[in-house]
Amino acid sequence: MNNKISIRIDGELIPATPGASLLETALAHGKFIPSLCHMKGLSSVGACRLCLVEVAGVNRLLPACTTPVQDGMSVTTQSDKLRRYRKITLELLFAERNHVCAVCVSNSHCDLQSLAQRLGVTSVRYPYTFPKVPVDLTHKKFALDQNRCILCTRCVRVCAEVEGAHVWAVSSRGVGSRLVCELNRAWADSRY
């Protein structure tokens, strides 16, 4: 029995594997859907909301990374509405923490920065919040600067799903969410 299904992405008929996500199917066929929290080899959590797409017959936007393909699905990945929402999402990420690209160690090697360039974000329409957030410099080799954190949880998932160490987690809620090490210890006090 042929277990291949097909979907339409921006009108183009594309073969897909049942169980695969919309995002991986689209990327495998050379389509561009922006994302920041997706990382190959990790589970998908739909945290960054940048991969939102329009699915015909569904009256809300769905994150492509956590939406499994279904036979006959028709998906729009590029539209004025999506471009607008993606820019809003990026601008909210910039406004929520202190992203000072000019003096950042990741300047020119940064997914957030390059996505802003690619999507044409040249300013942030929301007032910056300038939160006072912790920087953990206790570890001998590494530093944790929460000023730059966008809560993508890639590090949390790598630590749990690849290393099996489960050191990192997110505590609190909303804009108060912070990355924590071993139930909120200093990194130096971790066993890792």
Added chain:
Amino acid sequence: MSKAKVATVWLDGCSGCHMSLLDIDELLIDVLRKADIVYGPLVDAQEFPDNVDVTLVEGAVSSQDDLRLVQKIRQRTKLLVSLGDCAVTSNVPSMRNPLQPKVLLQRAYVEGADVNHRPPTDGVPALLRHAVPVHEVVKVDLHVPGCPPKADAIAFVVTELLESRKPDLAGKVKFG
């Protein structure tokens, strides 16, 4: 055809954006054929003039003086451009923002000083609570991010504006 009136202004920034403006090199000659620079660090004008066509603003709005000046500029300028990350995002000047200005001045001028242990008061404007991007206090017509924006980007912006076109910067500029 009369020449366009162009102004530049230097708020809370390092003047790197003005350096990058000068880096457009020989294109400056073409620009000066089409425009007069009527105010800014590059010319000797004491008062911001009326009826300016384009003003390039470098720097964040950090002090009472910055705020008053940028409001006056907005009233007297047709097209206001935020030039560089400090004007667009408040960038490095904003790194003080999580601290109260009082705490900041205490750290810099009292704890950090060898002599004269007190913050300066004479001839310096009061700091605002936050250093903010220009568009948080007045309407901005065009944002040109970059630290500094590359000379090519500035050349493109100035050339387009002098031809009365609004430059499309998508993909041409980045933060940082």
